[in-house]
Amino acid sequence: MKTLKISILLLFIMAVGNAQNYPTGKSLLDKVDNNMSAKTRILTAKMEIADLRATRTMISKSYTIGDKKAYTEYLAPAREKGTKMLKLEDRLWIYSPSTDRTIQISGHMMRQSVMGSDMSYEDMMNDKPLLEQYKADVTGEETVDGRKCWVVLLTAIIPDVSYFTQKMWIDQEKFVPLKIEAYAKGGKLLKRTTLTNVQRIQGRWFPMSMVYKDMLKQGEGTKMTIQEVQLDANIPANYFNLGNLK
Amino acid sequence: MTVFLQSYMSGIFADSIETTAKFSSGHVKVMTEAYKENQTQIPNDYAIMGIAGVMKNLKTTYPDMAWIDRIQFGGLLDAPDSAGMTRSQGNVMGMGIHLLGNQDEITRMDLKSKLLTGRFPVKKGEVLITDELFRKMNLKLGDKVTLISNSMYGDMAMYNFKVCGTLHFGTAALDKGMIMADIEDVRVALNMENAAGEVLGFFNDSPYVDSKAKELSSEFNKDNSKKSDQFSLTMLPMSGIGGMDFIIAYSENAQYIIIFIFVFAMSIVLWNAGLVGGLRRYGEFGLRLAIGENKHEIYRSLIGESILVGLIGSFIGISIGLVFAWLMQHYGLDTSGMMKNSNMMLPSIIRAQITTTTYFIGFIPGVLSTVIGAMLAGIGVYKRQTANLFKELEG
Numbered sequence: 035m036k037t038l039k040i041s042i043l044l045l046f047i048m049a050v051g052n053a054q055n056y057p058t059g060k061s062l063l064d065k066v067d068n069n070m071s072a073k074t075r076i077l078t079a080k081m082e083i084a085d086l087r088a089t090r091t092m093i094s095k096s097y098t099i100g101d102k103k104a105y106t107e108y109l110a111p112a113r114e115k116g117t118k119m120l121k122l123e124d125r126l127w128i129y130s131p132s133t134d135r136t137i138q139i140s141g142h143m144m145r146q147s148v149m150g151s152d153m154s155y156e157d158m159m160n161d162k163p164l165l166e167q168y169k170a171d172v173t174g175e176e177t178v179d180g181r182k183c184w185v186v187l188l189t190a191i192i193p194d195v196s197y198f199t200q201k202m203w204i205d206q207e208k209f210v211p212l213k214i215e216a217y218a219k220g221g222k223l224l225k226r227t228t229l230t231n232v233q234r235i236q237g238r239w240f241p242m243s244m245v246y247k248d249m250l251k252q253g254e255g256t257k258m259t260i261q262e263v264q265l266d267a268n269i270p271a272n273y274f275n276l277g278n279l280k
Numbered sequence: 281m282t283v284f285l286q287s288y289m290s291g292i293f294a295d296s297i298e299t300t301a302k303f304s305s306g307h308v309k310v311m312t313e314a315y316k317e318n319q320t321q322i323p324n325d326y327a328i329m330g331i332a333g334v335m336k337n338l339k340t341t342y343p344d345m346a347w348i349d350r351i352q353f354g355g356l357l358d359a360p361d362s363a364g365m366t367r368s369q370g371n372v373m374g375m376g377i378h379l380l381g382n383q384d385e386i387t388r389m390d391l392k393s394k395l396l397t398g399r400f401p402v403k404k405g406e407v408l409i410t411d412e413l414f415r416k417m418n419l420k421l422g423d424k425v426t427l428i429s430n431s432m433y434g435d436m437a438m439y440n441f442k443v444c445g446t447l448h449f450g451t452a453a454l455d456k457g458m459i460m461a462d463i464e465d466v467r468v469a470l471n472m473e474n475a476a477g478e479v480l481g482f483f484n485d486s487p488y489v490d491s492k493a494k495e496l497s498s499e500f501n502k503d504n505s506k507k508s509d510q511f512s513l514t515m516l517p518m519s520g521i522g523g524m525d526f527i528i529a530y531s532e533n534a535q536y537i538i539i540f541i542f543v544f545a546m547s548i549v550l551w552n553a554g555l556v557g558g559l560r561r562y563g564e565f566g567l568r569l570a571i572g573e574n575k576h577e578i579y580r581s582l583i584g585e586s587i588l589v590g591l592i593g594s595f596i597g598i599s600i601g602l603v604f605a606w607l608m609q610h611y612g613l614d615t616s617g618m619m620k621n622s623n624m625m626l627p628s629i630i631r632a633q634i635t636t637t638t639y640f641i642g643f644i645p646g647v648l649s650t651v652i653g654a655m656l657a658g659i660g661v662y663k664r665q666t667a668n669l670f671k672e673l674e675g
Contacts, residue, residue: 083433086326087511113471114435130438132438132440133426133438134440135438137366137426137428146430147430147434148435149435151435
């Protein structure tokens with residue numbers, strides 16, 4: 035009995051000791067933000083959507099100011115060329131050149147897939163800082179693609195979040211998430227994102243390749259490769275105007 | 281009455297099944313394995329690709345059937361204001377069918393009787409929408425509307441239509457938000473080039489026969505369907521499509537249940553008639569026994585007479601019933617006025633259907649009941665005592 039008590043006490047001390055060596059979840063997320071956030075971003079990206087029948091490739095160019103304003107124009111393929119999206123705060127519009135119509139995406143349409151990819155409009159629109167939506171706890175250390183990572187468990191603290199919990203593997207040196215898993219309240223894995231090819235861009239570490247996988251969809255997922263990135267570049271204000279969509 | 285009721289019930293059930301077949305299920309339906317598994321969700325991402333080749337093969341292999349490709353879809357219909365921004369929106373269920381070039385689908389689905397205002401599409405980009413949705417979205421004929429849906433690849437698809445007519449189905453689920461456009465328009469709208477969600481097959485020479493449809497499906501699936509390949513083609517008989525098995529089994533048996541109840545009631549009436557007839561001849565039997573006729577002979581002659589009377593009566597009854605049944609089959613009963621606000625999907629003209637059963641079902645109450653009545657009444661013959669006959673006759 036005495037041995038058992040000592041063992042439990044030792045395990046407790048070890049656990050507390052280990053936890054004390056971990057950084058706090060908040061400090062880690064702040065470091066990720068400091069590394070990856072920029073005042074403005076201009077990205078040219080290639081999106082490869084591998085569904086059950088074929089892989090489709092799209093090229094888009096997006097202009098972002100902070101996390102509130104974003105404008106994206108699709109450059110290829112021909113069917114999607116000229117399609118534009120404008121995000122202002124929590125509102126999203128899409129312009130379709132074939133119909134010459136601008137439609138605001140709202141309600142259940144937000145759960146639809148962006149251009150058939152594994153990403154939903156809701157995912158795209160979620161711009162609230164993670165710490166305003168989740169409690170962050172560092173739960174351990176793991177290696178992802180040969181890189182040592184902190185494992186951070188995010189648990190929702192507000193009711194209207196898309197994913198009740200998220201698990202994030204954050205590179206211990208570059209402070210870039212290398213893997214993110216999003217779960218439903220019942221524990222079902224809904225989305226998995228893997229981020230690779232982390233490069234130094236204008237003094238920041240930036241993942242140049244991402245694979246989004248909607249776990250409820252068949253297919254291999256959506257691969258996004260950043261072809262060109264400019265951080266803190268000057269973006270004309272008229273890009274974020276509804277009138278600019280047509 | 282039995283003859284008329286049987287043909288009327290057969291007609292109602294056959295019409296309901298045919299209406300459902302023509303509108304949504306076909307006598308058989310060809311789709312991909314994965315589409316079949318998720319068909320309630322209309323998964324066009326599992327649509328049949330290379331539909332031109334598939335249609336050609338089906339028409340060559342099964343020339344006795346009529347084959348037609350269709351696309352079902354869901355989405356939002358958006359009407360713009362003068363600035364091109366959303367004025368009104370409505371959730372829609374849509375159907376892409378062959379509307380341009382020939383009238384086959386219009387005739388098959390009896391759409392002429394459902395067209396309330398306007399006309400059918402005569403050129404690309406025209407759409408029919410239900411009157412209820414038309415009013416709800418505050419539209420006018422000729423207005424531009426944009427369909428917002430998902431393409432076959434899962435991305436958002438937008439396509440402009442011009443409203444050319446309104447429909448009324450008389451079924452709440454459809455009237456709430458059904459739209460119909462030419463299948464080629466829907467293919468462009470949903471990025472479904474040379475694809476279709478499903479192919480419907482109809483027997484050219486007969487209405488739906490479950491055993492025939494099952495046999496055809498099993499023959500087709502033996503050569504085409506592979507459980508391991510979700511894009512392989514599979515054929516389902518109408519009875520295998522979402523709940524239709526119960527309706528078909530019900531239609532096959534319900535008429536007999538109803539007829540049985542009716543025949544049973546009629547039998548009691550005719551049985552009583554036979555019984556009363558036998559009792560009224562009490563004196564006659566006594567006299568015949570008194571002059572030396574055998575009891576068995578009297579009983580046999582009584583039954584023989586009842587068979588003859590039953591046959592003649594049934595023949596006359598069936599002939600009269602058939603006349604009314606034929607009139608109902610030929611001319612039908614136009615219920616379109618009564619069904620305007622109905623929630624049932626029934627043809628606008630209800631018709632009877634004379635089947636083989638119609639010709640003999642009248643004999644069941646007609647002959648059986650009179651014979652049973654006579655047999656029961658005739659038992660009394662054996663209870664008569666020769667010694668008491670003259671005493672009875674005197675009385």
